Amino acid sequence: MPVFDFQLECPVHDSFRVRQVTGMFDLAPEHVGRASIRADLPGPDEPWTIGIIVGPSGSGKTSVAKHAFPEAYGKQTHPWPENAALVDGFPQRSIREITSALTAVGLSSPPAWLRPYSCLSRGEQFRADLARTLMENDSLAVVDEFTSVVDRTVAKIGSAAVSRAIRQRRLAKRLVAVSCHYDILEWLEPDWVLDMATGQLARGRLRRPRIQLDIVRCHHSAWRLFRKHHYLSSTMSTACECYLATYHGEPVAFCALMAAAGRKGRWRISRLVVLPDYQGIGIGTKLADSLAADYTAKRRGVNLTTSHPAMIAALRHSPRWKAVRVQANGYGVQSGHRSGRIPYYAPSISQGRPVVTFQFTDDARQGAISQESMP
Known part of the structure; x- marks a missing residue:
């Protein structure tokens, strides 16, 4: 284990005021600008x-x-x-x-x-x-x-x-x-x-505090706080069922689901937004998982269609979601992909963007959705 032992020196320039201060407090100028530091660090x-x-x-x-x-x-x-x-x-x-x-x-x-x-x-x-x-x-x-x-x-x-x-x-x-x-x-x-x-x-690694989310049904007006952060559109259908996730009483994420047209018993996640200050730790995926599990327990299947690279990456690695439709680069539909086999498609202005539809397949967690705990 390396040991770092060194001296820090900062010159003290002589002046009338410097002499006044050193005299008032009986300071030695040669000691004021010098410090010894010793530190052990892993190699x-x-x-x-x-x-x-x-x-x-x-x-x-x-x-x-x-x-x-x-x-x-x-x-x-x-x-x-x-x-x-x-x-x-x-x-x-x-x-x-x-x-x-x-x-x-x-x-x-x-x-x-x-x-x-x-x-x-x-x-x-x-x-x-x-x-x-x-x-x-x-x-x-x-x-x-x-x-x-x-x-x-x-x-x-x-x-x-x-x-x-x-x-x-x-x-x-x-x-x-x-x-x-x-x-x-x-x-x-x-x-x-x-x-x-x-x-x-x-x-030794410290353990991060658990993040306890409270998830509640909310009015459509809650969308106003989140709409400017959605990556595609600031609009939302009033036919959606809306949910708000809070952390310590503060709103952090929003999810809206609506019935899929022409598909009885099938719902789709229409909007899923996490406020910028809370992004990067999986809150959006956890919220989608919780709501999808609750809907599935009520015999309402859930799909999620997205073109966001982060969401595609998160869901393709999740055992709870399966990719059922891949539209690559704005055209050409492929179906039946397993979630772990979806390739990365780099966005292109001329070719459009990849769009992937996932289906929630895990109904093991049933019951209330009032709380969700993140490790």
């Missing part, structure tokens, strides 16, 4: 994926990160373009790589991808910065001031999203976060924590 050959250096301001977090990971820390990304879409801020990457990385960190709204970086919210900017940092560092990314500029809800959900993406190998990286916030530790689930306040290194 590069040890089995870890995510680590965090945490502590109050002035405790030496950044200095340790610079000394321990000089190449990764010193690798700066280029500025975001001022008059271009967010997706044009990744000049060396394909659109598939870009959208996959943005989705992996919880920035999964196509309208947000088309806006300039400067027009995004602080939370969206935080996730965009994370995506680019993780893409542009080959094996290890060091992120200083991790979650410092966002509110604490975004910080926690964003930490959980990036942890989930890295551990699922959607972003095959090691991450070292540097932060003054202790409230994200359980959400990031690091393999090790270096606390600069105590100088102690703690190993």
